[in-house]
Amino acid sequence: MPDGDQRWSAVDDYISDHLIGEDAIQQETLEANRKAGLPAIDVSAAQGKMLQLLAKGVGAKRILEIGTLGGYSTIWLARALPENGIVVTLELEESYAQIARTNISKAGLDDKVEIIVGEAIVTLSALDHKGTDPFDFVFIDADKQNYAPYLEHAIRLSRPGAMLLFDNVVREGEILNRDSDDPKVSGTRALYEVLHNHPKVDATAVQTVGSKKWDGFLLAITR
């Protein structure tokens, strides 16, 4: 029996085998990302399917994602959409967006995904000013330094009752380290701070282990 992280990964495989099965499209996505040298920081298959089921569960027609990378989570989310639904996904790096476009295209989801390239703080403000239909579901997974401002943008851009989900809110327990000089940690801690008694959202966070080690998701519903 493997130990520690290996057991977490083995359980992820077990979950995948039973509840997800072969997914040639997403295997190709991960392979393309690996070949292009993208960091392997996409959600796991079990997490991706959870995103899909949550989005489907809230009947999401409009989904906003912050942090596309190679489009692995984007594809899971896009699969939750009904006819005419859309994922708007924000990515800083044009080269990543290019890979994501190819992956999304191969998955047959071109008409369900719009990628906007740029600093998300800027592209979110632009969406705000332009005025878009409200989002039903928001997945926040980009630079952790900006998690608190992303929360405020996400609230402004969504309908009441929308579901917001933040990735990587535990960071192997590092979020307890108030003196951390890692901006990813201080940025994530800033999110918890603003959520404490936040007037517009109700939130919780759940720790996870698996192939992506010890981390967690923060789930919020807007009022």
Ligand code: SAH
């Ligand atoms: N959601 C993806 C993983 C995203 S990794 C998945 O699970 O498959 C985080 C992504 O956020 C990276 O691609 C990174 O380039 C992007 N990112 C980092 N800073 C950003 C910023 N300021 N604006 C937009 N995207 C950013």
Ligand code: DHB
């Ligand atoms: C990092 C970012 C992620 O979104 C993730 O899931 C894991 C790690 C990172 O920037 O270190």
Ligand code: MG
């Ligand atoms: Mg992440």
